[in-house]
Amino acid sequence: MNSKPNIPRKVMAKICWVSAAEGGREPPPIGSRYSTVARFEQEAEKWPKEAWSIVAEFTKKADALLNVEAELRFLAPDAPSHLLQPGNKFELFEGSRLVARGEILRDGVEPLPKISRTESSIQMQEAL
Numbered sequence: 076m077n078s079k080p081n082i083p084r085k086v087m088a089k090i091c092w093v094s095a096a097e098g099g100r101e102p103p104p105i106g107s108r109y110s111t112v113a114r115f116e117q118e119a120e121k122w123p124k125e126a127w128s129i130v131a132e133f134t135k136k137a138d139a140l141l142n143v144e145a146e147l148r149f150l151a152p153d154a155p156s157h158l159l160q161p162g163n164k165f166e167l168f169e170g171s172r173l174v175a176r177g178e179i180l181r182d183g184v185e186p187l188p189k190i191s192r193t194e195s196s197i198q199m200q201e202a203l
Contacts, residue, residue: 092141
């Protein structure tokens with residue numbers, strides 16, 4: 076059993092969109108944020124019984140080869156953060172359709188702060 080706390084974090088990843096001709100989506104997402112389910116290579120045998128949603132934040136649009144870099148994190152705070160290690164590979168799905176393949180490039184994006192529900196409520200009240 077892991078005794079380390081699971082600290083939500085962001086990493087940089089390269090995402091390669093599957094073309095529509097190969098069964099992917101047309102076109103790649105046009106917004107700056109995208110969320111869907113990911114299947115990580117290390118835990119492929121658990122798919123689809125155990126799946127985790129990711130959030131990708133893009134700073135640029137996909138290039139001509141449908142590749143893009145993104146800050147990547149898990150949507151759920153209790154997701155297995157050990158999967159977000161440089162070199163780990165993953166696939167993104169929309170339902171049962173494979174829409175992209177990716178690889179974690181590097182750490183270096185600051186960890187997300189863990190905020191309790193009470194702290195969040197206080198911050199929201201202060202903002203009002």
